[in-house]
Amino acid sequence: KAGVTQTPRYLIKTRGQQVTLSCSPISGHRSVSWYQQTPGQGLQFLFEYFSETQRNKGNFPGRFSGRQFSNSRSEMNVSTLELGDSALYLCASSTPQKVQGFFSGANVLTFGAGSRLTVL
Amino acid sequence: AQKITQTQPGMFVQEKEAVTLDCTYDTSDPSYGLFWYKQPSSGEMIFLIYQGSYDQQNATEGRYSLNFQKARKSANLVISASQLGDSAMYFCAMREGKRSYTGTASKLTFGTGTRLQVTL
Numbered sequence: 001k002a003g004v005t006q007t008p009r010y011l012i013k014t015r016g017q018q019v020t021l022s023c024s025p026i027s028g029h030r031s032v033s034w035y036q037q038t039p040g041q042g043l044q045f046l047f048e049y050f051s052e053t054q055r056n057k058g059n060f061p062g063r064f065s066g067r068q069f070s071n072s073r074s075e076m077n078v079s080t081l082e083l084g085d086s087a088l089y090l091c092a093s094s095t096p097q098k099v100q101g102f103f104s105g106a107n108v109l110t111f112g113a114g115s116r117l118t119v120l
Numbered sequence: 121a122q123k124i125t126q127t128q129p130g131m132f133v134q135e136k137e138a139v140t141l142d143c144t145y146d147t148s149d150p151s152y153g154l155f156w157y158k159q160p161s162s163g164e165m166i167f168l169i170y171q172g173s174y175d176q177q178n179a180t181e182g183r184y185s186l187n188f189q190k191a192r193k194s195a196n197l198v199i200s201a202s203q204l205g206d207s208a209m210y211f212c213a214m215r216e217g218k219r220s221y222t223g224t225a226s227k228l229t230f231g232t233g234t235r236l237q238v239t240l
Contacts, residue, residue, distance in 0.1 A: 042231075043213075044230075048226040056226065088163055111165035113164040
């Protein structure tokens with residue numbers, strides 16, 4: 001069973017450019033979430049998607065956006081890149097289960113290997 | 121607001137010995153979930169173990185066990201019989217406590233991590 005696939009694995013951009021990162025979840029997983037990891041801020045939640053809809057968003061500026069396609073694949077985009085956007089961007093997929101109308105808190109995220117972005 | 125604290129930036133353990141990685145958390149919500157992830161140098165986050173706030177017993181997964189002390193708000197990871205391959209960063213994380221009709225419970229708050237080095 002293939003894991004979560006993120007592309008590209010490494011990329012270098014310059015300030016002001018934009019970047020698009022792709023994430024293919026595990027087959028059958030319908031939820032995709034994105035995290036940013038930096039040495040200074042650690043791991044921070046960006047957003048999550050389920051059934052092509054953004055369900056939750058972290059505290060990031062509007063330059064960070066994402067979307068999910070009907071096959072559950074997801075992309076995130078960062079526009080007008082800043083030096084501080086240099087980070088490892090991790091994507092995670094899961095199969096959230098509903099329990100009594102709520103999504104279960106025992107939802108285990110499976111992460112990809114990440115896309116390492118360097119902004120010069 | 122939720123908070124996860126990992127006070128050990130780095131730990132050393134000899135091969136075949138047991139090691140405990142500390143994690144304390146802070147939340148006012150009675151319903152929450154606690155996770156431990158391992159991150160090798162490759163960057164991928166690997167799920168190790170999960171503990172729900174209402175679980176009566178401490179979670180165990182092979183060589184991993186979670187020492188859950190609810191009153192102290194601690195969720196320490198115990199690795200028994202350490203192996204060289206256990207050398208990695210270890211992150212404690214907490215699931216947002218409130219059940220959500222729309223969110224898929226994919227938002228985790230992570231600690232700063234502990235770097236474990238297993239020596240011969």
